[in-house]
Amino acid sequence: MYALIVNILVTTLLFTVFKLFPRFGVRSKEAIIINYLFAAGFAWWAAGPFDAMEKLGSTATIGAAMVGLAFYYIFNKMSQCTVKHGMGVASISAKLSMVIPVLVFMLLDAEDKPTTLKIAAVVLAIPAVVLASAPAKSSKFGWNDLRLPGIVFLGSGLIDVGFGWFSGPEFMANDSDRYLFVAIPFTIALVIGLGQACFQKRLSQLAHGRTWIGGAVLGIVNVGTLYWLLQAFATVPLDRSAVMPLNNLGIVLASALMGALFFSERTTWKNIGGLGLGAVSIGLLLWPLLN
Numbered sequence: 036m037y038a039l040i041v042n043i044l045v046t047t048l049l050f051t052v053f054k055l056f057p058r059f060g061v062r063s064k065e066a067i068i069i070n071y072l073f074a075a076g077f078a079w080w081a082a083g084p085f086d087a088m089e090k091l092g093s094t095a096t097i098g099a100a101m102v103g104l105a106f107y108y109i110f111n112k113m114s115q116c117t118v119k120h121g122m123g124v125a126s127i128s129a130k131l132s133m134v135i136p137v138l139v140f141m142l143l144d145a146e147d148k149p150t151t152l153k154i155a156a157v158v159l160a161i162p163a164v165v166l167a168s169a170p171a172k173s174s175k176f177g178w179n180d181l182r183l184p185g186i187v188f189l190g191s192g193l194i195d196v197g198f199g200w201f202s203g204p205e206f207m208a209n210d211s212d213r214y215l216f217v218a219i220p221f222t223i224a225l226v227i228g229l230g231q232a233c234f235q236k237r238l239s240q241l242a243h244g245r246t247w248i249g250g251a252v253l254g255i256v257n258v259g260t261l262y263w264l265l266q267a268f269a270t271v272p273l274d275r276s277a278v279m280p281l282n283n284l285g286i287v288l289a290s291a292l293m294g295a296l297f298f299s300e301r302t303t304w305k306n307i308g309g310l311g312l313g314a315v316s317i318g319l320l321l322w323p324l325l326n
Contacts, residue, residue, distance in 0.1 A: 038270050039278070042263035043285035049256050050125065050290050052249070053117040054298060061249035063114045065241050068232060069250025071107070071225035074257045078218035081258075082211050095206040099216045102197040103223030109190035110224065116183045121294070128184035128191070130283035131164050133157075135192025136199050140276040147274040156319035159312050160280045164287045166309025198261065199275045202268030217261045277320045284313045 056063050117125040137157055140147045198216075207213050232241065241247075264282070271278050288310060295306075 036271060038263055038266035039282060039285070042260065042267050042282060043289055045256060045259040045263055046286045047289040047293055049253070049260055050117060050286075051293055051297070052253050052256060053114050053125075054294075056114075056249055057118060059249065060245050062243060062246045063118065064111065065232075065243065065246045066250040066253060067107075067111055067114060068225070068228035069241065069247055070253040070257055071221050071228055073251045073254030075218055075221035075225050077255060078214050078221055078258050078262075082214035082218055093206075095201045095212065095216055096219055098197055098201045098206075099219035100223060102194055103220030105190055105194065106220040107224035107227045109187065109194060112183055112186045112190065116187050119183065125184075125187065127164055127287070128187040130191075130287045131161065132188045132190075132192030132195060133160070133279045133283040135189075136195045136279045137276045139196050140199065140274070140279075144275065147276050149276075152319050152322055153274070153277055156277070156316045157280055159316040159319070160284055163284060163309045163312035163316055166305045166312065195264075195279060198264055199268055199279065202265050202275070204269070207265060207269060213262055213265045216265065217258055220261075221257070273320070281317060281320050284317055288313050 053063070055061075056066060113125060113129060116128060134157070141149045141153075201207070201216060207216065267282060268275055268278055271281070273281070291306060291310070
Protein backbone atom coordinates (compact mmCIF):
# COMPACT_ATOMS: atom_id res chain seq x y z
CA MET A 36 0.00 0.00 0.00
CA TYR A 37 3.00 2.32 0.37
CA ALA A 38 2.97 3.14 -3.37
CA LEU A 39 -0.62 4.34 -3.10
CA ILE A 40 0.17 6.52 -0.08
CA VAL A 41 3.23 8.03 -1.78
CA ASN A 42 1.22 8.79 -4.93
CA ILE A 43 -1.47 10.55 -2.88
CA LEU A 44 1.14 12.72 -1.17
CA VAL A 45 3.07 13.53 -4.36
CA THR A 46 -0.08 14.38 -6.34
CA THR A 47 -1.29 16.64 -3.53
CA LEU A 48 2.09 18.38 -3.73
CA LEU A 49 1.50 18.87 -7.48
CA PHE A 50 -1.71 20.84 -6.83
CA THR A 51 0.12 22.82 -4.15
CA VAL A 52 2.89 23.80 -6.58
CA PHE A 53 0.27 25.04 -9.07
CA LYS A 54 -1.37 27.09 -6.32
CA LEU A 55 1.95 28.70 -5.36
CA PHE A 56 2.86 29.82 -8.91
CA PRO A 57 0.99 33.17 -8.80
CA ARG A 58 2.32 33.92 -5.32
CA PHE A 59 5.94 33.61 -6.48
CA GLY A 60 5.48 35.27 -9.87
CA VAL A 61 5.90 32.06 -11.86
CA ARG A 62 4.40 32.15 -15.36
CA SER A 63 2.21 29.05 -15.50
CA LYS A 64 2.19 28.42 -19.27
CA GLU A 65 5.94 28.75 -19.60
CA ALA A 66 6.58 26.79 -16.39
CA ILE A 67 4.56 23.89 -17.77
CA ILE A 68 6.78 23.73 -20.88
CA ILE A 69 9.91 23.84 -18.70
CA ASN A 70 8.36 21.22 -16.45
CA TYR A 71 8.14 18.83 -19.39
CA LEU A 72 11.81 19.39 -20.19
CA PHE A 73 12.91 18.40 -16.69
CA ALA A 74 10.32 15.62 -16.36
CA ALA A 75 11.22 14.03 -19.70
CA GLY A 76 14.95 14.34 -19.04
CA PHE A 77 14.70 12.79 -15.59
CA ALA A 78 12.39 9.98 -16.74
CA TRP A 79 14.64 9.04 -19.70
CA TRP A 80 17.69 9.06 -17.43
CA ALA A 81 15.90 6.86 -14.84
CA ALA A 82 14.71 4.46 -17.57
CA GLY A 83 18.23 4.02 -18.92
CA PRO A 84 18.11 5.78 -22.32
CA PHE A 85 19.96 3.13 -24.34
CA ASP A 86 17.95 0.22 -22.96
CA ALA A 87 14.75 2.22 -23.27
CA MET A 88 15.34 3.00 -26.96
CA GLU A 89 15.26 -0.71 -27.74
CA LYS A 90 11.73 -0.97 -26.35
CA LEU A 91 10.25 1.78 -28.53
CA GLY A 92 7.51 0.46 -30.76
CA SER A 93 6.15 -1.96 -28.17
CA THR A 94 2.43 -1.95 -27.40
CA ALA A 95 3.01 -0.11 -24.13
CA THR A 96 5.09 2.66 -25.69
CA ILE A 97 2.49 3.17 -28.42
CA GLY A 98 -0.12 3.48 -25.68
CA ALA A 99 2.10 5.97 -23.85
CA ALA A 100 2.40 8.02 -27.04
CA MET A 101 -1.39 8.17 -27.35
CA VAL A 102 -1.62 9.39 -23.75
CA GLY A 103 1.05 11.99 -24.48
CA LEU A 104 -0.95 13.55 -27.30
CA ALA A 105 -3.53 14.76 -24.79
CA PHE A 106 -1.14 15.33 -21.92
CA TYR A 107 0.01 18.88 -22.66
CA TYR A 108 -3.52 20.19 -23.26
CA ILE A 109 -5.05 18.61 -20.14
CA PHE A 110 -2.18 19.66 -17.90
CA ASN A 111 -2.56 23.28 -19.01
CA LYS A 112 -6.28 23.15 -18.29
CA MET A 113 -5.62 21.67 -14.84
CA SER A 114 -3.25 24.54 -14.06
CA GLN A 115 -5.79 27.13 -15.28
CA CYS A 116 -8.56 25.46 -13.27
CA THR A 117 -6.47 25.47 -10.08
CA VAL A 118 -5.57 29.15 -10.41
CA LYS A 119 -9.05 30.32 -11.48
CA HIS A 120 -11.31 28.17 -9.30
CA GLY A 121 -9.00 27.00 -6.49
CA MET A 122 -7.55 23.68 -5.37
CA GLY A 123 -10.96 22.33 -4.37
CA VAL A 124 -12.68 22.71 -7.75
CA ALA A 125 -9.62 21.51 -9.67
CA SER A 126 -9.35 18.51 -7.40
CA ILE A 127 -13.05 17.69 -7.79
CA SER A 128 -12.77 17.86 -11.58
CA ALA A 129 -9.63 15.75 -11.80
CA LYS A 130 -10.53 13.15 -9.21
CA LEU A 131 -14.22 12.66 -9.97
CA SER A 132 -12.86 11.44 -13.30
CA MET A 133 -12.27 8.14 -11.43
CA VAL A 134 -15.76 7.22 -12.66
CA ILE A 135 -14.38 6.82 -16.19
CA PRO A 136 -11.62 4.24 -15.47
CA VAL A 137 -13.86 2.41 -12.96
CA LEU A 138 -16.52 1.89 -15.63
CA VAL A 139 -13.98 0.96 -18.31
CA PHE A 140 -12.21 -1.63 -16.13
CA MET A 141 -15.40 -3.22 -14.82
CA LEU A 142 -16.89 -3.43 -18.31
CA LEU A 143 -13.83 -4.50 -20.32
CA ASP A 144 -11.58 -6.38 -17.87
CA ALA A 145 -12.87 -9.92 -17.31
CA GLU A 146 -10.91 -10.23 -14.05
CA ASP A 147 -12.24 -6.94 -12.65
CA LYS A 148 -15.77 -7.89 -11.67
CA PRO A 149 -18.25 -5.46 -10.10
CA THR A 150 -19.19 -6.26 -6.50
CA THR A 151 -21.76 -4.77 -4.16
CA LEU A 152 -19.06 -3.30 -1.91
CA LYS A 153 -17.18 -1.76 -4.82
CA ILE A 154 -20.29 -0.21 -6.37
CA ALA A 155 -21.42 1.14 -2.98
CA ALA A 156 -17.95 2.62 -2.37
CA VAL A 157 -17.89 4.40 -5.75
CA VAL A 158 -21.44 5.72 -5.26
CA LEU A 159 -20.39 7.14 -1.85
CA ALA A 160 -17.11 8.46 -3.27
CA ILE A 161 -18.84 10.86 -5.67
CA PRO A 162 -20.63 13.00 -3.02
CA ALA A 163 -17.59 12.57 -0.75
CA VAL A 164 -15.32 14.20 -3.34
CA VAL A 165 -17.78 17.02 -4.05
CA LEU A 166 -18.51 17.80 -0.39
CA ALA A 167 -14.92 17.47 0.84
CA SER A 168 -13.67 19.88 -1.85
CA ALA A 169 -16.62 22.29 -1.87
CA PRO A 170 -15.54 25.93 -1.34
CA ALA A 171 -16.77 27.76 1.74
CA LYS A 172 -18.67 30.25 -0.39
CA SER A 173 -20.72 28.71 -3.16
CA SER A 174 -21.12 30.65 -6.39
CA LYS A 175 -23.21 30.25 -9.47
CA PHE A 176 -21.43 28.71 -12.42
CA GLY A 177 -22.12 29.65 -15.98
CA TRP A 178 -21.04 27.64 -19.01
CA ASN A 179 -17.67 29.39 -19.14
CA ASP A 180 -17.06 28.43 -15.50
CA LEU A 181 -18.03 24.79 -16.05
CA ARG A 182 -16.00 24.39 -19.23
CA LEU A 183 -12.57 24.16 -17.55
CA PRO A 184 -13.62 21.64 -14.86
CA GLY A 185 -15.42 19.60 -17.53
CA ILE A 186 -12.34 19.38 -19.74
CA VAL A 187 -10.17 18.39 -16.76
CA PHE A 188 -12.72 15.74 -15.75
CA LEU A 189 -12.89 14.05 -19.15
CA GLY A 190 -9.19 14.35 -19.96
CA SER A 191 -7.99 13.13 -16.55
CA GLY A 192 -10.30 10.13 -16.76
CA LEU A 193 -9.01 9.08 -20.17
CA ILE A 194 -5.38 9.50 -19.09
CA ASP A 195 -6.04 7.39 -15.98
CA VAL A 196 -7.54 4.67 -18.21
CA GLY A 197 -4.35 4.67 -20.27
CA PHE A 198 -2.08 4.33 -17.25
CA GLY A 199 -4.25 1.71 -15.61
CA TRP A 200 -4.61 -0.36 -18.77
CA PHE A 201 -0.85 -0.66 -19.35
CA SER A 202 0.12 -1.10 -15.69
CA GLY A 203 0.06 -4.91 -15.67
CA PRO A 204 3.16 -7.14 -15.56
CA GLU A 205 2.73 -8.05 -19.23
CA PHE A 206 3.63 -4.41 -20.05
CA MET A 207 5.58 -3.26 -16.96
CA ALA A 208 8.18 -5.87 -16.04
CA ASN A 209 10.43 -3.51 -14.07
CA ASP A 210 11.09 0.11 -13.06
CA SER A 211 12.77 0.85 -16.40
CA ASP A 212 9.50 0.07 -18.19
CA ARG A 213 7.57 2.35 -15.87
CA TYR A 214 9.96 5.27 -16.32
CA LEU A 215 9.89 4.77 -20.11
CA PHE A 216 6.09 4.82 -20.08
CA VAL A 217 6.28 8.09 -18.13
CA ALA A 218 9.03 9.59 -20.34
CA ILE A 219 7.12 9.26 -23.62
CA PRO A 220 4.09 11.43 -22.73
CA PHE A 221 6.39 14.08 -21.25
CA THR A 222 8.56 14.10 -24.38
CA ILE A 223 5.56 14.45 -26.69
CA ALA A 224 4.11 17.19 -24.50
CA LEU A 225 7.48 19.01 -24.56
CA VAL A 226 7.59 18.95 -28.37
CA ILE A 227 4.00 20.20 -28.59
CA GLY A 228 4.64 22.91 -26.01
CA LEU A 229 7.81 24.19 -27.69
CA GLY A 230 6.12 24.10 -31.09
CA GLN A 231 3.19 26.12 -29.77
CA ALA A 232 5.53 28.61 -28.10
CA CYS A 233 7.43 29.06 -31.39
CA PHE A 234 4.22 29.54 -33.35
CA GLN A 235 2.95 32.11 -30.84
CA LYS A 236 6.37 33.77 -30.61
CA ARG A 237 6.58 33.15 -26.86
CA LEU A 238 10.01 31.50 -26.69
CA SER A 239 11.56 34.68 -25.28
CA GLN A 240 9.17 34.45 -22.32
CA LEU A 241 10.87 31.22 -21.26
CA ALA A 242 13.92 33.26 -20.18
CA HIS A 243 12.54 33.97 -16.71
CA GLY A 244 14.46 32.79 -13.66
CA ARG A 245 11.56 32.09 -11.30
CA THR A 246 9.66 30.29 -14.03
CA TRP A 247 12.61 27.94 -14.60
CA ILE A 248 12.77 27.15 -10.88
CA GLY A 249 9.02 26.58 -10.73
CA GLY A 250 9.10 24.44 -13.87
CA ALA A 251 11.97 22.33 -12.54
CA VAL A 252 10.19 21.65 -9.25
CA LEU A 253 6.95 20.87 -11.06
CA GLY A 254 8.75 18.51 -13.45
CA ILE A 255 10.29 16.35 -10.73
CA VAL A 256 6.99 16.19 -8.83
CA ASN A 257 5.15 15.36 -12.05
CA VAL A 258 7.36 12.34 -12.74
CA GLY A 259 6.59 11.12 -9.24
CA THR A 260 2.82 11.33 -9.71
CA LEU A 261 2.83 9.10 -12.80
CA TYR A 262 5.54 6.66 -11.66
CA TRP A 263 3.86 6.03 -8.31
CA LEU A 264 0.45 5.71 -9.99
CA LEU A 265 1.86 2.85 -12.09
CA GLN A 266 3.43 1.36 -8.96
CA ALA A 267 0.11 1.57 -7.11
CA PHE A 268 -1.73 -0.23 -9.92
CA ALA A 269 0.95 -2.93 -9.92
CA THR A 270 1.38 -3.50 -6.17
CA VAL A 271 -1.92 -2.77 -4.40
CA PRO A 272 -3.70 -6.15 -4.02
CA LEU A 273 -7.04 -4.87 -5.30
CA ASP A 274 -8.83 -4.69 -8.65
CA ARG A 275 -7.85 -1.70 -10.80
CA SER A 276 -11.40 -0.35 -10.54
CA ALA A 277 -10.90 -0.18 -6.74
CA VAL A 278 -7.39 1.33 -6.84
CA MET A 279 -8.52 4.42 -8.74
CA PRO A 280 -11.25 5.50 -6.25
CA LEU A 281 -8.87 4.86 -3.34
CA ASN A 282 -6.18 6.97 -4.97
CA ASN A 283 -8.47 9.80 -5.99
CA LEU A 284 -10.33 9.97 -2.69
CA GLY A 285 -7.03 10.17 -0.86
CA ILE A 286 -5.81 12.98 -3.13
CA VAL A 287 -9.00 14.99 -2.75
CA LEU A 288 -9.04 14.68 1.03
CA ALA A 289 -5.33 15.49 1.31
CA SER A 290 -5.76 18.48 -1.05
CA ALA A 291 -8.68 19.79 1.02
CA LEU A 292 -6.57 19.46 4.17
CA MET A 293 -3.61 21.19 2.51
CA GLY A 294 -5.84 24.03 1.35
CA ALA A 295 -7.25 24.51 4.84
CA LEU A 296 -3.86 24.43 6.58
CA PHE A 297 -1.73 26.49 4.20
CA PHE A 298 -4.04 28.51 1.94
CA SER A 299 -6.70 29.64 4.43
CA GLU A 300 -9.44 27.73 2.63
CA ARG A 301 -12.22 27.47 5.20
CA THR A 302 -13.49 24.06 6.27
CA THR A 303 -17.28 23.86 6.45
CA TRP A 304 -19.69 21.23 7.71
CA LYS A 305 -20.09 20.14 4.10
CA ASN A 306 -16.36 19.49 3.94
CA ILE A 307 -16.44 17.52 7.18
CA GLY A 308 -19.38 15.49 5.89
CA GLY A 309 -17.41 14.75 2.73
CA LEU A 310 -14.44 13.60 4.78
CA GLY A 311 -16.73 11.24 6.68
CA LEU A 312 -18.24 9.79 3.50
CA GLY A 313 -14.77 9.46 2.05
CA ALA A 314 -13.60 7.49 5.08
CA VAL A 315 -16.58 5.13 4.75
CA SER A 316 -15.91 4.69 1.02
CA ILE A 317 -12.23 3.92 1.65
CA GLY A 318 -13.23 1.42 4.31
CA LEU A 319 -15.55 -0.39 1.87
CA LEU A 320 -12.83 -0.54 -0.77
CA LEU A 321 -10.28 -1.90 1.70
CA TRP A 322 -12.69 -4.40 3.26
CA PRO A 323 -11.58 -7.32 1.01
CA LEU A 324 -8.03 -6.96 2.37
CA LEU A 325 -9.27 -7.31 5.96
CA ASN A 326 -10.93 -10.67 5.36
